[in-house]
Amino acid sequence: MIFSNFHTHSYFCDGIGNPEEYVLKAIQSNFNSLGFSSHAPLPFSNSWTMKEEDVNRYLNTIINLKKKYTDTIQIYLGMEVDYIQNLISPTDEKFKKLDYTIGSVHMLKNEATGEYLAVDGDEDEYIELITSAFNNDVKAFVHKYYEQIQTMVLKNTPSIVGHLDLIKKHNKNNKYFDENEDWYKLEIMKTLNVISKANTILEMNTGGKVRGYTNDFYPSNWIVDECRKLNIPLILSSDAHNPSYVNAYFEEASAILKGAGYTNQHVLLDNIWQTAPL
DSSP: OOOEEOOBOOTTTTOOSOHHHHHHHHHHTTOSEEEEEEEOOOSSOOSSSOOGGGHHHHHHHHHHHHHHTTTTOEEEEEEEEEOBTTTBOTTSGGGTTSSEEEEEOOEEEOTTTOOEEETTSOHHHHHHIIIIISTTOHHHHHHHHHHHHHHHHHHSOOSEEOOTTGGGTTOGGGSSSOTTSHHHHHHHHHHHHHHHTSSOEEEEEOHHHHTTSOSSOBSOHHHHHHHHHTTOOEEEEOOBSSGGGTTTTHHHHHHHHHHTTOOEEEEEETTEEEEEEO
């Protein structure tokens, strides 16, 4: 198996540890490549993305690590870029110098107040989204989230689509909606059909389980089965916010992929996206 991880966050955003600590952990874990994907700055105040004034330092830090470890591990420079319609997207000009982007939807707008609230923030914010922004209509909330992912993939296609069903982060044991109901599965299938037609990769993200929010990964096992039927390429990632989690649950996630019929994952090696055996 080719070991790699392209979804990592250091102290440049909401992770802990400096980037070199992630590199050293990846080398210790026999990785072939490692990608850095700090949260790109958002055009409004928040506590979890990189600050605009730190972007150049981030870029230079990763570039210098590339050079320092060039004979040991391949290092790639990316960002996790939010898609917020008419505000920011993974294909904005300023991101074209990166090796890759992870496109994610974290924020939804409360049309009544103009405020943007996080799908994966604290649970009170999640409740506020459902109750205030969507008037207690959980189906409308879920629909808007997946609609934003579909629009991003269609119009501003990232290299990798991040944590597809992040909306379930606070929904352990179906607390707010039943993920087994047909209406929910229909939203997923609409989104997968869009992804299957795009030149992009979907990640198998272990981060929710790593941090204790979910019992499984992003996406859920049944979604992985559907991805295989649609021939959607997948990549393993841990969404590491701590160097010790660079390869967290990779063996378990790999077994799920194999169980769904995948024999390969996608990786960035020698500056080319290519398949590698699981």
